[in-house]
Amino acid sequence: MGNYKPKSRLTAKEYIDGVLRGDRVLLSRAITIVESNLDSDKLIAKEIVQAILPKSGNSFRIGITGVPGVGKSTFIEVFGLHLIKQGYKVAILSIDPSSQRSKGSILGDKTRMEQLANSDEAYIRPSASGDTLGGVANKTGETMLLCEAAGYDIILIETVGVGQSETAVHGMTDFFLLLMLAGAGDELQGIKKGIMEMADMVVINKADGDNVRKSEIARSQYQNALHIFPQSESGWSPVVRTASAIKNIGIDKVWEEITNYKKLVLENGYFNKNRNLQQVQWMYNNVNEELKRLFYGSKDIANQLSILEKDIISAKISPVKAAQKIIDAFKTLFQTR
Ligand code: GDP
Numbered sequence: 001m002g003n004y005k006p007k008s009r010l011t012a013k014e015y016i017d018g019v020l021r022g023d024r025v026l027l028s029r030a031i032t033i034v035e036s037n038l039d040s041d042k043l044i045a046k047e048i049v050q051a052i053l054p055k056s057g058n059s060f061r062i063g064i065t066g067v068p069g070v071g072k073s074t075f076i077e078v079f080g081l082h083l084i085k086q087g088y089k090v091a092i093l094s095i096d097p098s099s100q101r102s103k104g105s106i107l108g109d110k111t112r113m114e115q116l117a118n119s120d121e122a123y124i125r126p127s128a129s130g131d132t133l134g135g136v137a138n139k140t141g142e143t144m145l146l147c148e149a150a151g152y153d154i155i156l157i158e159t160v161g162v163g164q165s166e167t168a169v170h171g172m173t174d175f176f177l178l179l180m181l182a183g184a185g186d187e188l189q190g191i192k193k194g195i196m197e198m199a200d201m202v203v204i205n206k207a208d209g210d211n212v213r214k215s216e217i218a219r220s221q222y223q224n225a226l227h228i229f230p231q232s233e234s235g236w237s238p239v240v241r242t243a244s245a246i247k248n249i250g251i252d253k254v255w256e257e258i259t260n261y262k263k264l265v266l267e268n269g270y271f272n273k274n275r276n277l278q279q280v281q282w283m284y285n286n287v288n289e290e291l292k293r294l295f296y297g298s299k300d301i302a303n304q305l306s307i308l309e310k311d312i313i314s315a316k317i318s319p320v321k322a323a324q325k326i327i328d329a330f331k332t333l334f335q336t337r
Pocket of ligand 1: 066067069070073207208243244245
């Protein structure tokens with residue numbers, strides 16, 4: 001986007017050295033570069049990511065999802081603090097597709113995870129913004145690599161349960177955790193079967209006070225429901241546990257199960273296999289995003305598209321023919337380059 005180059009930028013080397021030293025200020029600034037849409041930043045971003053790549057990949061990546069109100073922030077706060085107590089450094093990233101539409105992220109509006117935010121062992125970064133979920137996800141993926149290179153050993157990627165973002169998070173994590181509530185039907189919780197199917201673990205949160213019994217019932221119901229799904233390629237059978245984030249009950253057990261999972265998939269080879277597949281998929285995601293950017297970013301294409309839109313509405317051309325016409329125009333545009 002233009003040739004404008006902000007004055008506040010450092011050299012790629014300064015960012016790289018800062019990230020590798022674990023300097024949080026430079027990590028944040030490097031992430032800003034990765035998230036930027038400016039052409040000049042994109043060049044630096046590529047250089048930074050390429051340079052830190054050998055130092056990335058050493059974390060365990062956990063995706064966490066659940067509808068708004070299920071207790072994600074509360075859970076991540078206690079879970080993150082538990083991990084820190086075990087000696088880990090934890091980075092918390094989020095994919096929040098709604099931030100594309102409503103300028104401020106809904107996740108950023110409240111004061112979240114105060115204790116974690118104040119811990120030197122935790123790094124919290126709100127969602128990147130972007131035009132497409134794919135674009136946002138790609139940026140979050142690169143942010144994750146930067147955090148790993150900066151020494152964070154556990155990455156928590158949170159998403160709000162509103163559709164496609166779960167698939168994106170599942171595609172970049174090693175373990176997928178779904179938070180649910182007792183006493184609300186699946187429909188009510190907006191959780192689709194496909195998301196249940198991705199879960200390595202379901203945690204019934206808010207299992208406290210009057211809710212304990214209901215949560216236990218929900219636990220066995222969900223456990224039965226999960227048995228219906230075909231055995232996952234990981235060799236792991238998804239588990240359902242109850243927890244209370246607010247009372248810090250069951251959080252240690254969640255981590256215990258994740259540790260069991262990690263041991264299993266490291267031993268049976270699934271961990272590496274899955275990471276490799278994710279890497280390849282990531283390339284395709286980038287190709288898709290770049291193609292979209294080239295296509296819709298072209299003035300020629302935009303002009304022709306607006307004419308075609310009118311022609312479709314006035315029934316001058318069929319949608320299929322119009323699509324072919326614009327693709328042909330795109331091909332010609334590239335052949336003449
Ligand atoms: P998020 O929208 O998924 O991030 O949910 P929040 O963490 O903001 O929690 C939503 C509400 O549920 C808040 O009022 C929390 O205090 C409450 N909450 C979160 N976890 C628990 C829990 O374990 N038990 C109870 N009773 N309330 C909880």
